Amino acid sequence: MSTLDLNSAAESARSEIVRVGTSLFDRGYVHASAGNISARLDDGLGHLITPTDAALGFLRPERLALVDAEGEQVAGDRASKTLTLHRRIYAADPTARFVIHTHSTHLVALTLAGVWRPDDVLPPITPYYVMKVGHVPHIPYHRPGDPRVAELVTERINSRTAQGTPIRAVLLDRLGPVVWGPDAASALAVLEELEETARLWLTTGRTPAPLPEDAIAELRATFGAAW
Secondary structure: OOHHHHHHHHHHHHHHHHHHHHHHHHOOOOOOOOOEEEEEOHHHOOEEEOEOOOOHHHOOHHHOEEEOOOOOEEEOOOEOOOHHHHHHHHHHOOOOOEEEEOOOHHHHHHHHHOOOEOOEOOOOOOHHHHHHOOOOOEEOOOOOOOHHHHHHHHHHHHHHHHOOOOOOEEEEOOOEEEEEEOOHHHHHHHHHHHHHHHHHHHHOOOOOOOOOHHHHHHHHHHHOOOO
């Protein structure tokens, strides 16, 4: 693997991470230095991830941390303390190529107020939540960067995959969501729908009933919803 090959593979990923970070910051999904973003590079060339304590609205592409396939940092500023979590998500879900973690207000508030239930932090109150987000497990509180979180998230991914309902997100207690997808747009769509559903549920007093089972069955049959 030449330096030229590596630089070429990372260039578009760097631009996408910076673009997403700016968008999240400008729209209030992140604040100060909260949150982190990563991208898996092609051909086993490793990952790019935002540096530790970086403000996502003011990222510089050349300062993003580049780590190789073994998780060793080879360039950029020191990688986010959540690097292990990101790498384990990529290992557990081969379709994941972009991971976003934010401290989104309504989702953090949901963990403080109490999630719906441990394996589903929110009830399926809208069709787009069922179709675009799916099941979202709650991960009990551990300090930021604790490697035990990576173990718990891996367990949830593997368990749901075995059940035929693969997940695209988890909610860390008091720290907010971690979402992933095959590209930045897909991961953003999950995050936005998840945060909006949390806002709806909290602002309606946590009273809306879930969609009935026949409605969810129709979403499965018509749109392939993984619920």
